[in-house]
Amino acid sequence: MSSFAEFGNDLYTGKRSIDIVSRQKTWYAVSAVLLVLATIGLFGKGLNVGLEFRGGSEFRVSSVTSTDGFESRGKEAVRTLDAGSDVKVSRLGTNTVRIETETFDSTKTDQVKVALSREFKVPVNKITASTIGPSWGASVSQKAITALIWFMVLVSVVLALYFRTWKMALAALVALAHDLFITVGIYALAGFQVTPASVIGFLTILGYSLYDTVVVFDKVRENTLAAEGNGRLSYSQAANQAVNQTLVRSINTSVVALLPVASILFIGIWLLGPGTLLDLSLALFVGIAVGTYSSIFIATPVLADLREREPAMQELKKRAERYQAAQSRRAATVPSVDGLGAQDGEDLDGTDIQDTVPVPAGSRASASGRPLHPYVQSGPRNQPKRPPKSKR
C-alpha cells in the first residue's frame, strides 16, 4: 500500500495536514458524548462489582461421590433459584465442592442447600454454608487509591520537569483521567463484572494512556521549541504539525497493540463466553482505543489551549502571522519561482533547524541561475549591483 507511505510522507512534510488542534471544539464534543455515556454507565447502570470486592456466601458440599462436571452442575443448581447471579465453583481436595455466590438471606440459603443436595446427591447436612469476606477488601482498594494518588503527583512532577512546563503534565493527566473514566464507564455500560482482573486491565490502560501521550508530547515539544526559535508557526500550528507527524506512528502503534487484544476479545466472545479473558480484553480494547484517541485529540488541543493563553505564545502567534502573511505575499508577487526557496518556506518541518541554515524564502534566481538574496531584490538597502564584466 504505497498510498499509506505517501500519506505518511505528506503528513510529514506538511503537504497534507489534518486540522486537529484548531478543531478542538469538535473533539471536545465527541469526548463529551463519550463522557456522558460513561457517566450513564457508571451512575445510571452502576458498576457490577464482583464477589472479590463484596464478599458473599459460600457453600461447601462435602462427600460428593462424583465430581465430574462440578463446575457447570454447581452453577446450574444456583441459577435455577437465582438466574444471572454470580457463581464461582471450585473443588477442594477430592470430594468437596465449594460454591461461592452472592450474599443470600437464610431462606434463600436453605433453598440453595436443597438444590445443591439434589444436584450432587448428598444429604443436606453435608452442606455447610457461611459468609465470606472480600478477598479484595477495603484495605486493598484504599492502598491502591493512595498509590494512584502518589503516582499522579510524582508523574506530574517528572513530566513538568522533563517538558519544563506544568501545562504538559496537566494536559497529560486530563487525558489520563478522560481515558480511565471512559473505559470504566463503557465497561459498566456493557454490564460486565468488575473483577480483580479487570482492575488490572484498567491499570494497564493507565500505563498505556500515559505512555502514548508522552510520545506525542515529546514531538510537540520538539516542534514548538523550533517554532519559538524561528517564529514561523504559532504554538497551535506547531503542535498540530507534531500530531500530524506522529499520526502514522500512533496508527501503527495502536494497531499493533490492539491486534492481540482484539483477537482475545473475539475468541472470548465466540468461544469462551463471559470470564476473566473477556473482561480483561474488553477493558484493554476500549482503553487502548480511547488512549490513542485522547493523546491526539484531547491532550494536544488541551495543551495548545493552555499554552496559547500565555503572553509569550500570543507574541509568537503574532510573529507567525506576520511571517506567514509575508510568505503568502511573496508567493503572490513572485509568480515564477524555481521552487527551491519557496519549498523552504513551506517546509515547516521543525526538526530541520539544527542542521540546516534556513535560506530566506522567495529568493529569485539571477540570470546565472544562482538564487539571489532577498536584500538584493528589494528592501531598503538596495545597493548598486556590480555589472557583469562584459558590460563594464
Place this chain on the structure above:
Amino acid sequence: MATNARNRGPLRTLAALMVIIFGLYGLLTAASIWGEAQRTPKLGLDLEGGTQLILKPKIVGNQKPSEGQILKAVDIIRNRVNSTGVSEAEVTTQGGGNIVVSLPGTPDSATIASLQKSSQLRVRAVLVEGSAAPLPVPAPTGTATGKPTTKPTSKATSKTKTTGKATSKTTSAPKSGFPRALAAATTPAPTGKPTAKPKVTPKPKATAPATAPTAKPKDPSDLAWVTPDIEKAFTALNCANPKAIQDIVDDPTKPMVTCSQDGSTKYILGPAELAGPDITNATSGLQPGPNGQPTGIYEVRLDFNATGKKAFCDVTTRIIALPSPRNQSAMVLDNRVISAPVPEVVLCSGQVSITGSFTAASSKVLADQLKFGALPMSFVQETRDDITPTLGGEQLSRGLLAGAIGLLLVVLYSLFQYRALGLVTVSSLLIASALTYAVVTLFGWSIGFRLTMAGVAGLIVSIGITADSFIIYFERVRDEVRDGRALRAAVETGWKRARRTILISDAVNFLAAVVLYVLAASNVRGFAFTLMLTTVIDIVVVFLFTHPLLSILANTKFFGEGHKWSGLDPKRLGARTVTYAGRGRVTIAARRAAAEGSQS
C-alpha cells in the same frame, strides 16, 4: 571473518545481549538442575489451583475477636504470605471470625506455621533462670549449690561473643548453656567453680517468696515480682510439653514463666518493657564480625522507634549492673524466649540484633513476621484442602491461542508496513519474548513470582508497548530519510531522537510501576511488578538489539541503498534524489517538484 569496521561497535553490543540471554537461560537450567526451579513460569491460583487453609482464631478465655481485629489480621497475613507482592495469594474472611488463605501451589509446612503465629515480640527482664531438665529439679527449690553453677556457665558463654566495636550486638546464651547447665544441675556437689558473684543470685530468689509477697515491685527487674504463685508455676512448668507453653498467658503487665525456644532453660520474667509495635523494621542476614566480615551466624536486626529506643536503653542501663541472671533481657516471641542476651554495654542506638539458633530461612521468616507486625491473636489451622483452578485450563489455552493469532497479525502488519524492516521488528519481539520467559521463570523460582490470567494478558499488551519503541524508531529513521539523509546517517540521527522519546516514555511507565509496587497491596503489586519487568525488557531490547541490528543492516547493500522491499526506499518515502541546495543545505527533488506543483 572480515568485518566491516563500522559494524564492530554494534556487533559488540549484540554479543553482550547474547551473553545476557545465555546467562539467563544458563542460570535457569542450573537452577532447575541443582535448585528447585521449574522450567516454566509459575502460575497463579486462578490457573494452577493451590492450597486453601482455614485459620481459626485461638481464643483465650471467652473474648471474641472484634471485626477490626480480624481485618487487621487479614492484612498482616496477606503481607506475610505475600511479602514480595508477587505470589498472588488470596486472603479473606469466612463466617465472621475465620480467615481463609488460598495459596498457589503447595506451600511447605514452615510457611503455613508462620501464618498462624501471632509473632508478638516482647522484651522482658529475666528474674530467675533455671534448667528445664525435668527430673532433677534443684533449681526451683533453691538449693544454693545447684543454682550457682548453672549461672556462671551460661553467662560465660554469652560473654565470649563480645565484640568490641558492635555496641548494639547482644548475643544469647540458652543454647550453648544447655549441656553444661544440665550437667551441673545433675551434679549435686558444687564444682568449686562459683566465684563471688553467683552467690548473690540464689539468695534473693530463695527468700523472695517468703519475704516479699506484699511488697510492691519497684522496677521490672525487682524480685518482688516472684510471688509464690509464680514460683509454683515455674516449678510445674514442663518445657517438653508444647501444649503447656502454648497455654501460657502472655500478659504484658504481669511477670510470666516460660521456656526457651529449644526447651532447655526456663525463666521467670518481669513484666514486658517493650513490644512488637515499637519495632519499625526488621531485617535478617549474616552477622558481621568485628571487622565487618560475615561470621556465618544468622541474626535478625531490629530497629526500634523512639519509644522502643528509650525503653530498651532504660532496660539495659538498669540490668547491666545487676547480678546474673538478672542482667539478661529476654526476647519473648509467642510465649517462648528466643534469646536472652546479656548486654555488654548500655544499648541506646535503637538497633538491636538477635542471634539465636537461626538458619538463613528461619531468620528471614522471623524478620518478616516482626516487620509486618504481630497478629492480634494466634490462629489454629482448621482445614487444609487442595483447590482447583478457578479458571479452567480452557481459558488459558484459548487465551494463548488468541494471543498467538494476535501476534501473527502483528507480524503480518509490520511486514506489510515496514517490509524487510518488519523482520527486524519480528526478531526484536522474539528476543523480547525469550527474555521475558526467562526472567518470569527465574523470578518464579527466586521470589515466587506467579502469573495469573491478568498477568498473561498484561504481558501480551506489553508486547504492543515494546513494538511501539521500534515503531517510534523506524518512523524517526524514515523521517530522516525523507529529509534526504543517506540511510546510515538517517539511522544514527533518527536513533538519537527516538532514544529520547523511548527513554522518557519508558521512564514514566517505570515510575508508575515502582509507585504502585511500593504502595499498593495484593494483586496490584503483582501487576506493578510485571509492568516493571516489561519496561526494563523493552529498553534492553531496543538498546541492545534493535538499534545495533539496524546499524549493521544500514551498512548492507539491500538496506543502505534503499531497496524497494527494505522499507527504507527513499523513493517511496518521497525523497527521490538529493541535491545540494547551497549554504550547507540539501533539498530533495521530490519536494521541490511538489512545491512547484502546488504553486503553479
